[in-house]
Amino acid sequence: xxxxxxxxxxxxxxxxxxxxxxxxxxxxxxxxxxxxxxxxxxxxxxxxxxxxxxxxxxxxxxxxxxxxxxxxxxxxxxxxxxxxxxxxxxxxxxxxxxxxxxxxxxxxxxxxxxxxxxxxxxxxxxxxxxxxxxxxxxxxxxxxxxxxxxxxxxxxxxxxxxxxxxxxxxxxxxxxxxxxxxxxxxxxxxxxxxxxxxxxxxxxxxxxxxxxxxxxxxxxxxxxxxxxxxxxxxxxxxxxxxxxxxxxxxxxxxxxxxxxxxxxxxxxxxxxxxxxxxxxxxxxxxxxxxxxxxxxxxxxxxxxxxxxxxxxxxxxxxxxxxxxxxxxxxxxxxxxxxxxxxxxxxxxxxxxxxxxxxxxxxxxxxxxxxxxxxxxxxxxxxxxxxxxxxxxxxxxxxxxxxxxxxxxxxxxxxxxxxxxxxxxxxxxxxxxxxxxxxxxxxxxxxxxxxxxxxxxxxxxxxxxxxxxxxxxxxxxxxxxxxxxxxxxxxx
Numbered sequence: 001x002x003x004x005x006x007x008x009x010x011x012x013x014x015x016x017x018x019x020x021x022x023x024x025x026x027x028x029x030x031x032x033x034x035x036x037x038x039x040x041x042x043x044x045x046x047x048x049x050x051x052x053x054x055x056x057x058x059x060x061x062x063x064x065x066x067x068x069x070x071x072x073x074x075x076x077x078x079x080x081x082x083x084x085x086x087x088x089x090x091x092x093x094x095x096x097x098x099x100x101x102x103x104x105x106x107x108x109x110x111x112x113x114x115x116x117x118x119x120x121x122x123x124x125x126x127x128x129x130x131x132x133x134x135x136x137x138x139x140x141x142x143x144x145x146x147x148x149x150x151x152x153x154x155x156x157x158x159x160x161x162x163x164x165x166x167x168x169x170x171x172x173x174x175x176x177x178x179x180x181x182x183x184x185x186x187x188x189x190x191x192x193x194x195x196x197x198x199x200x201x202x203x204x205x206x207x208x209x210x211x212x213x214x215x216x217x218x219x220x221x222x223x224x225x226x227x228x229x230x231x232x233x234x235x236x237x238x239x240x241x242x243x244x245x246x247x248x249x250x251x252x253x254x255x256x257x258x259x260x261x262x263x264x265x266x267x268x269x270x271x272x273x274x275x276x277x278x279x280x281x282x283x284x285x286x287x288x289x290x291x292x293x294x295x296x297x298x299x300x301x302x303x304x305x306x307x308x309x310x311x312x313x314x315x316x317x318x319x320x321x322x323x324x325x326x327x328x329x330x331x332x333x334x335x336x337x338x339x340x341x342x343x344x345x346x347x348x349x350x351x352x353x354x355x356x357x358x359x360x361x362x363x364x365x366x367x368x369x370x371x372x373x374x375x376x377x378x379x380x381x382x383x384x385x386x387x388x389x390x391x392x393x394x395x396x397x398x399x400x401x402x403x404x405x406x407x408x409x410x411x412x413x414x415x416x417x418x419x420x421x422x423x424x425x426x427x428x429x430x431x432x433x434x435x436x437x438x439x440x441x442x443x444x445x446x447x448x449x450x451x452x453x454x455x456x457x458x459x460x461x462x463x464x465x466x467x468x469x470x471x472x473x474x475x476x477x478x479x480x481x482x483x484x485x486x487x488x489x490x491x
Contacts, residue, residue: 028065031062032056032057032064032065035056035064035065035068036053036056036057039053052064052068105443108337108339109419112333112419116333116441119330119333120330122279122314123314124312124313124314124441125275125279125312125313125314126275126310126312127274127306127307127308127309127310128272128273128276128307128308128310128311128312128313129272129273129274129308129309130270130271130272130311130313130442130444130447131270131271131272132268132447132450132451132454133268133269133270134266134267134268134454135256135258135267136249136252136253136255136256136267139245139249139255140166140169140170142271143237143245144169144170144173146237146239146245147170147176147239148173148176148177149180149239150177150240151177151181151182151240152181152183152240152241152299153182153184153238153239153298153299154174154177154182154183154184154185154238154239154240155237155239155284156185156186156187156237157232157234157235157237157287158186158188158189158192158235158236158251159188159189159192159232159233159235159250159424160189160192160193161186161192161193161250161251161252162251162253162254163200164252164253165253166255167201167253170251171204171205174186174208174211175208183212184208184210184211184212185211185214185284185288185296186212186213186214187232187284187288187291188201188202188214189215189217189231189232190218190231191217191219191231192231192232192233192250194219212292215291216231216287216290216291216436217232217291229430230434230436231434231435231436232287232435232436233431233435233436233437234283234436234437234438235247235248235249235250235269235424236280236283236438238277238280238284238300241281241298241299241300242273242277242303243271243272243273243277244271244272244273244276244280245270245271246269246438246440247267247268247269247270247411247422247423247424248268248269248409248410248411248422248423248424248425249267249268249409250265250267250409252265257406259406260406261404261406262405262406263406264405264406264407265406265407265408265409266409266410267408267409268412270440272440273308274305274307274309274311275305275307276313276314276315277305278303278305279314280300280315280438281298281299281300281301284298285297285298286317287436311442311443311444311447312442312443312444313440313441313442313443314440314441315438315439315440315441316421317436317437318432318436318437318439319435319436319437320433320434320436325432325433327425327432328355328433330421330439330441331355331413331421331427332355332358334413334419334421335355335358335415336361336362337416338362338367338415338416339367339416340367340368340416341367341368341369341370341414341415341416342359342362342368342369342370342413342414343370343372343412343413343414343455344369344372344412345371345372345373345408345410345411345412345413345455346371346373346410346411346412346413347377347408347410347411347426348377348382348427348428348430349371349373349386349389349427349428350382350385350386350427350428350429350485351428352429355427356389356392356393359393360396363393363396363397363398364396364397368399369399370399370400370401370459371393371398371400372401372402372408372458372459372462373386373401373402373403374402374403374405374408375402375403375404375405375462375463376405377407381484382484384477384480384481384484385484385485387470387477387481388481388484388485390465390470391467391471394465394467394470400464400465401458401459401462401463401464402463403461403462404462404463408458410458411423411424411425411426412451414451414455417449417452418443418448419443420442420444420447420448420451421440421441422439422440422442423439423440424437424438424439425437425438
């Protein structure tokens with residue numbers, strides 16, 4: 001009898017085990033199908049869709065499902081997409097009102113402007129002044145001076161805002177602005193200011209009376225891990241609604257260590273005045289409302305702007321809440337429009353195949369294409385991944401220059417020595433699909449000439465990458481580089 005009871009118990013234990021396995025396997029299959037349906041409905045990128053579906057079904061247990069839920073779903077949606085354009089239509093604004101300004105632009109550029117307006121329907125505004133400032137050595141004193149002189153409003157948005165001896169000067173200037181009667185608002189990114197899981201600058205600015213601040217998607221590890229890629233990468237400073245500092249430069253002492261190869265960071269930002277300030281302010285307003293839940297309207301709306309220059313410009317914001325990839329489309333269109341020269345300087349160059357092919361085709365049409373990137377990135381695997389694309393570009397005539405340390409964080413795109421695109425966006429999938437970015441589109445031969453002179457100096461210090469050099473890489477390095485390229489995040 002005891003033997004029979006033992007046999008029954010053993011049988012039942014196996015049966016229960018088999019049922020558990022059956023139900024777990026069934027649940028995994030059902031969830032995998034549901035996740036795949038979500039991917040098919042909400043992922044526009046075919047490669048990303050195939051990759052995620054394959055990973056969901058091939059991964060063990062529920063790993064693929066969990067990782068897609070955490071990293072594959074874009075949960076960031078703006079509370080309201082607001083288009084703040086002039087009531088004047090694009091056709092009237094361009095062809096009638098401002099004929100004289102663009103009269104010498106070739107027909108292809110008129111078509112490109114029409115294309116750009118359809119990609120993002122924001123008008124060019126005229127009468128702006130734009131001044132380049134190299135590195136923190138030039139930029140920071142002007143920023144700090146402007147903040148100290150503020151008496152109405154100081155708006156700052158920065159991906160990285162370190163707390164160190166140099167940025168402490170900004171905090172002291174902010175205190176002076178508050179004493180002057182200025183309203184001060186600061187936006188920082190939750191990941192950008194994270195140092196060893198501690199946001200030191202937040203603790204510091206929270207103690208300044210009269211200052212309001214917001215932290216964009218602050219991570220609460222591991223709960224907020226889905227947002228690790230969805231960062232506010234913008235760098236904007238607006239003083240009294242009249243002066244703006246705009247570009248890709250963060251706030252850190254590393255930006256003044258321009259002679260330190262290991263820690264220094266080179267960069268270019270821009271001091272802007274004129275009617276374009278209103279478009280820049282709208283980006284800050286949206287980000288402030290999204291981050292804090294509080295409505296806010298900057299001074300620029302009520303200002304009567306005086307023309308401070310002759311430059312036509314418009315602001316192009318972008319982010320993962322926009323399916324179209326606005327900045328990438330504008331860049332792609334500009335490459336296709338080029339007839340003489342394309343100059344790109346960027347810290348990270350990891351675009352997808354559509355951009356690489358467009359650059360190859362431009363070079364094959366005898367457009368001079370040059371790309372200036374750092375010899376050593378701040379992340380080794382990015383160096384390796386970038387190298388994986390060198391040979392195909394060089395074989396088509398694209399020139400790739402690699403600048404020696406310090407790390408060059410500059411981001412400028414110039415076409416035909418006149419059209420300029422600059423701001424916070426890098427040439428990679430993170431900027432094109434996963435980060436909130438802002439760029440400015442400009443027509444200015446004078447500014448283009450000034451920037452090309454700066455870039456030429458950088459090129460003189462750089463090393464031109466050769467086809468032979470790429471071909472002579474060892475088998476191991478080819479494997480390493482192509483494997484690193486796979487780390488480019490899915491959109």
